Structures are given as structure tokens and as C-alpha cells.
Amino acid sequence: MTVIGDDGLARPTWAATDPLLRDYYDTEWGMPVRDETGLFERLSLEAFQSGLSWATILRKRPAFRAAFDGFDPDTVAAYDEHDVARLMADAGIVRNLRKIEATISNARATVGLREDGGLVDLVWSFKPDRTPAPTSYADAPTTSPKSKALAKALRAKGFVFVGPTTMYALMEAVGIVDTHLVDSHRRGSSGIWT
Template sequence: MSAGVGPVVGADDGVPRCPWAGAAPSTMRDYHDAEWGRPVHGESAHLERLTLEAFQSGLSWATILAKRPAFREVFAGFDAERVASYDDRDVERLMADARIVRNRRKIEAARVNAAATVALRADGGLEALVRSHAPAAPPAPATTAEQQTTSAESLALSKELKRRGFVFVGPTTMFALMEAIGVFDPHLVGCHRRGR
């Protein structure tokens, strides 16, 4: 088994970062430094991240980041009620929009998940449900070989969301969501963002 890779020091700034963040200034590095692993607040922020993680499945995160402004526009700022009201004409409109990932199943999943988000309000809401699955003992990987892609908590969150009517919320996708929104600190030990 590979020993994996630890944080990589940027040649331009001497700052240690998770290896995927890139060695030079880039969109991925900016996302790593300013957003990844930081808590978000509110229903629309959680629905946005859940939706984008579903769209990312099978693609690079850099692709999704590049398209995020268009996703925010076409999904009405991820206002759950508005997206839940989308009809088949809206799905066709989105399928014709080259600015986003045009995958019918994922577009329809966004509509289904928005409706499930609205329904979840009666039980505390999407944010509370996701946050309730924070691990009691968060991972603290020192190298990429120690990083997980699923956990007991992401599996439990996936099952609960599916029970509540959500789709495209498998345990790997939910683990990525939990990392992205700071349900736990996802940064490698030694990364400048770890513990911040």
C-alpha cells in the first residue's frame, strides 16, 4: 500500500496545502484556501452544496466550480421552493443550457431534492439534519493514503436523506458534502487550513 502524499508546499508562497489544491494560484487553490472545509449556513447554502456534489459525480470539481455561477443562476440561488416548482419545461430549458452540466437525471434530482428540502422543514430542516451526522471522532489524515471517501456517518446521512425522499445522495457524495461544508475538518494534518 502506498504511503500517500502529505501537504505540498507552494513554490510561490511557501504555504503547505492539501495536494489537490495545486502548486500555483488557481481556482482549485482559491477554493481550498477560502471555502473547502468551512461551515456554510442556511437552507439554500446546504441545498446548493448538496446539488453541486450530485452534479460533480463522475466529473472534476474544477468543472463544477467553473460552472457554479451559472448553476446559481438557473437554480434560482438554490431557493428550495422555486426549484421544487420547476416543471418539465424547466427541465428542458436546463437541458438546453450549455453553461451547466446537462444531465437529465441530475437536473431532475435537483428538483426532487428541492421538494424534499421543503418537506424537511417540518422536522428541523436540511442544515440541522446534515449537521446532526457530524462524526464524534473526526478523521485526522496526515497523508492522502489515510483519507477516507466514506464513513459510518456519511452512510447514515445517505440512508436518512433517501428515507426523506432525496436522490443522488450516496455515501461517497455525502462524505464529500460533509468535507466541503465543514461538518468536520477535512484538511490534512500539516495543511495551513487544518484547525482553522
């Protein structure tokens, strides 16, 4: 179900009131991300979001970017135990040791993937032939055969914190699937799905 905003545009309830979520929904969520750093950032933030609200992660995003050197995979891949200690002391981010270590491991795996075409090509190779057309969030899937296969492929390449639900959220966030509600003003805005 969508809500008509004061600007006359239909958005889901989660993006209807909070200005930060509304801006994210209107400008970024579901738009194609096809650069390595951008995709690594989204993958990392989705892992940090696991078990938390997306609003929490979005509010901390500037601090995450500062703490993780703009999510540059080469820089993060070189982190050592001093960086882990620094990150664990940073109140601006989610201080979860397993997720911090996962981000560093995933940076190393991202760098390693360059020999096989790279993270972007691998993730986008799981784009399905069709996208869902939900009329309510109850209709929107949280996993798919493609997200399960993507999770398995990433794990085989050394990635962690990449379960099927997290990978489906990534696929939604970067435009691989379009789960904007059918009556949302953003439906089809990625240019990938009409």
C-alpha cells in the same frame, strides 16, 4: 502530502496550482455551512460532481447558480417540465437529465423537511464525535458510518443522488468533518475541529 506554495503555505496537490481550486481551498472548502440555501447548493453540486472532477463543477458554478435561481429551494421545487427543458439546453451547466431531475426532487424534499427541523439540522446531526487526521490523501476516508447513515436518512426523506461517498464529500465541504491534511495551513480552520 502537501505542497508549499509561493506564499509559503502548505496545501494538498489538488489545490496547489489551479487558482480557482486554490481559492476554493483557501476560503471555502471545509468551512461551516449552516444555512438552508447554502447547504442545498452544496448538496446539489456534489450530486452533479458525481463521476466528474470538482474543478469542472467549480468552473461551472456561476452558471449553475444562474440556471437554478441561486439554488433557492422554494423556486427550484416549483420547476416544471419547461424548466427541465431549459436546463437541458443550458450549455453552461452539466446537462444530465437524471441529475437535473434529482436537484428538483431534492429541492422539494428540502422544503418538506422544514416541518421536521430542516435540512441543516438533519445534515449536521450526523457530525461525528471525532474527525480524521490524514497525513496523506491515501489516509483520508471517502465514506464513514455517519455518511452512510446520512445517505440513508436523506433517502428516507425523498432525496436522491445522496450516496455515502457523495454525502462524505458534502460533510467535508461544509465542515462536518475536517479532512484537511494534518500539515495543511487550513487544518482546524473551521473552528469546529482543532
